[in-house]
Amino acid sequence: MKNxxxxxxxxxxxxxxxxxxxxxxEINQGEYVSIVGQNGCGKSxxxxxxxxxxxxxxxxxxxxxxxxxxDSIQEIRKKVAIVFQNPDNQFIGATVEDDIAxxxxxxxxxxEKMITLVKEYATKVGMEDFLTKEPSYLSxxxxxxxxxxxxxxxxxxxxxxxxxxSMLDPAGKQEILSLVNKMKLENPNLTIISITHDIEEAYLGxxxxxxxxxxxxxxxxxxxxxxxxxxxxxxxxxxxxxxxLQKKCQELGYQINDEDTLEKIGEMICQSK
Amino acid sequence: MNNLTFGRYAPxxxxxxxxxxxxxxxxxxxxxxxxxxxxxSWSSTLILTAxxxxxxxxxxxxxxxxxxxxxxSLSMMWFLVIFLLLIYIFIPNPNYNPEHxxxxxxxxxVNYDAFYQSGYIIFRLIMMIMITMILxxxxxxxxxxxxxxxxxxxxxxxxxxxxHILAMTLSIALRFIPTxxxxxxxxxxxxxxxxxxxxxxxxxxxxxxxxxxxxxxxxSAIGRSEELSxxxxxxxxxxxxxxxxxxxxxxxxxxxxxxxxxxxxxxxILTLKIYDANFIKIDFIYWIFGAKPLx
Ligand SMILES: Nc1ncnc2c1ncn2[C@@H]1O[C@H](COP(=O)(O)OP(=O)(O)O)[C@@H](O)[C@H]1O
Ligand SMILES: [Mg+2]
Numbered sequence: 001m002k003n004x005x006x007x008x009x010x011x012x013x014x015x016x017x018x019x020x021x022x023x024x025x026e027i028n029q030g031e032y033v034s035i036v037g038q039n040g041c042g043k044s045x046x047x048x049x050x051x052x053x054x055x056x057x058x059x060x061x062x063x064x065x066x067x068x069x070x071d072s073i074q075e076i077r078k079k080v081a082i083v084f085q086n087p088d089n090q091f092i093g094a095t096v097e098d099d100i101a102x103x104x105x106x107x108x109x110x111x112e113k114m115i116t117l118v119k120e121y122a123t124k125v126g127m128e129d130f131l132t133k134e135p136s137y138l139s140x141x142x143x144x145x146x147x148x149x150x151x152x153x154x155x156x157x158x159x160x161x162x163x164x165x166s167m168l169d170p171a172g173k174q175e176i177l178s179l180v181n182k183m184k185l186e187n188p189n190l191t192i193i194s195i196t197h198d199i200e201e202a203y204l205g206x207x208x209x210x211x212x213x214x215x216x217x218x219x220x221x222x223x224x225x226x227x228x229x230x231x232x233x234x235x236x237x238x239x240x241x242x243x244x245l246q247k248k249c250q251e252l253g254y255q256i257n258d259e260d261t262l263e264k265i266g267e268m269i270c271q272s273k
Numbered sequence: 274m275n276n277l278t279f280g281r282y283a284p285x286x287x288x289x290x291x292x293x294x295x296x297x298x299x300x301x302x303x304x305x306x307x308x309x310x311x312x313x314s315w316s317s318t319l320i321l322t323a324x325x326x327x328x329x330x331x332x333x334x335x336x337x338x339x340x341x342x343x344x345x346s347l348s349m350m351w352f353l354v355i356f357l358l359l360i361y362i363f364i365p366n367p368n369y370n371p372e373h374x375x376x377x378x379x380x381x382x383v384n385y386d387a388f389y390q391s392g393y394i395i396f397r398l399i400m401m402i403m404i405t406m407i408l409x410x411x412x413x414x415x416x417x418x419x420x421x422x423x424x425x426x427x428x429x430x431x432x433x434x435x436x437h438i439l440a441m442t443l444s445i446a447l448r449f450i451p452t453x454x455x456x457x458x459x460x461x462x463x464x465x466x467x468x469x470x471x472x473x474x475x476x477x478x479x480x481x482x483x484x485x486x487x488x489x490x491x492x493s494a495i496g497r498s499e500e501l502s503x504x505x506x507x508x509x510x511x512x513x514x515x516x517x518x519x520x521x522x523x524x525x526x527x528x529x530x531x532x533x534x535x536x537x538x539x540x541x542i543l544t545l546k547i548y549d550a551n552f553i554k555i556d557f558i559y560w561i562f563g564a565k566p567l568x
Pocket of ligand 2: 044045163
């Protein structure tokens with residue numbers, strides 16, 4: 001089933017500088033799509049259009065079979081959750097529990113159910129010991145974990161991560177990536193749209209959409225993109241470490257396949273000596 | 274930033290902490306009014322004030338408010354003390370008892386009543402500070418906003434969620450105070466590293482430093498507010514829609530006890546005031562000093 005369908009979408013903040021040009025994209029239910037592209041190419045703008053924070057100039061956005069317009073916007077927002085980049089600016093409640101509850105209050109969930117859901121989702125993201133803590137006592141990674149709980153507690157069909165790890169330190173980034181992985185395993189039907197700067201992160205997806213100056217220039221499997229050095233040079237992308245390693249090892253004469261993991265390559269190198 | 278610790282919430286679990294914030298707000302107002310009710314004769318006023326003061330000390334001990342913090346905030350009041358003394362001494366007041374002369378400055382008679390009057394005002398201010406400290410140290414800011422929202426809830430009749438929007442605005446402001454303080458410090462460090470000195474130089478240089486702080490702070494705050502409103506909207510926030518509540522306020526037996534006690538005290542003072550009951554009429558100053566000039 002198609003979860004998100006975008007047809008001939010155009011958008012501009014100022015009339016003479018189009019930010020998104022004729023975007024066409026289809027995303028299936030349960031798919032994990034990474035959107036990559038340089039700073040300012042319109043990735044965040046695309047997200048904001050999908051959840052109706054911005055109003056499109058022309059084209060059509062269909063989420064879960066519902067065409068996005070003024071009447072359907074609240075219905076669509078119940079199905080789509082988004083985690084933004086800055087951990088501080090999306091923490092609305094006074095404490096972790098209040099923040100998770102905020103999403104539920106908006107959906108008019110009865111209080112008894114709220115109390116169990118808050119506990120359940122705080123536990124899911126590993127924040128159950130911090131329920132009464134205020135955001136100033138939390139690390140960036142912990143705040144983003146709460147933001148993911150805020151998003152998932154509403155039981156969305158689509159989760160958008162708009163550079164959710166870009167302001168975190170490496171440990172925080174790992175926390176979030178493994179959490180997303182876990183959520184994906186628990187709920188294979190969850191569609192994930194992950195916007196990222198980080199090539200390693202994009203590599204985790206089923207499909208990569210490459211955006212350049214407001215246009216989709218390529219959609220393909222992650223490994224296809226990173227084997228194509230011409231494209232990489234053209235769009236100034238950096239190659240994930242694993243692909244660099246595979247390439248280097250192949251050059252050195254090891255029998256390495258594209259599917260081999262870091263552990264396997266390490267083992268192979270160790271055994272060969 | 275350290276003097277901002279005044280009125281911080283102190284996470285203990287005392288009787289006062291457990292009270293309903295709506296009740297605490299109401300009791301605070303009753304106590305404030307009690308303090309500012311003046312009974313006619315000075316001796317009665319003095320006794321009532323001493324009674325209220327002891328009551329507040331007891332409340333402070335009970336709610337484990339730090340006396341150190343009280344002294345710290347009082348130490349900033351010396352300027353006010355001098356100012357009030359000067360005003361009461363040098364502005365002639367027909368209500369002063371001409372027999373209560375303390376000493377002469379040249380040929381100007383300084384009246385004991387001037388000290389009494391200014392002392393009384395300072396004392397009331399100290400008690401006001403004590404009351405607010407007890408309230409803010411035992412009540413989370415968020416609970417106070419819920420209480421304010423509850424008191425404003427009759428405004429619902431205007432079909433516009435005034436109370437809710439006000440409370441939401443207030444709670445977001447409270448939530449962002451620490452964030453913006455962090456930001457202020459970051460900007461100060463960044464500007465210092467570019468050569469701005471916030472502590473030295475003449476008035477113009479200092480104002481220049483302040484501008485270098487305030488403008489980036491505003492730019493960042495406005496950026497934050499935009500992202501914040503996006504995040505709220507994306508999570509389905511709609512102030513006009515029906516929303517359920519996670520936090521509920523409970524009026525318990527504790528509240529009943531506390532409220533009835535405070536109400537009784539307030540009622541007592543009010544009765545004294547209305548019936549002009551000058552239950553004690555001793556001229557304290559005459560009694561203590563014999564009202565002769567000291568020098
Ligand atoms: N609120 C705005 N008003 C005007 N222009 C904007 C606004 N937000 C973004 N832009 C412009 O739109 C373009 C795309 O921005 P954005 O979608 O945030 O890029 P990305 O997320 O890919 O870095 C940029 O050139 C940016 O300058
Ligand atoms: Mg962006």
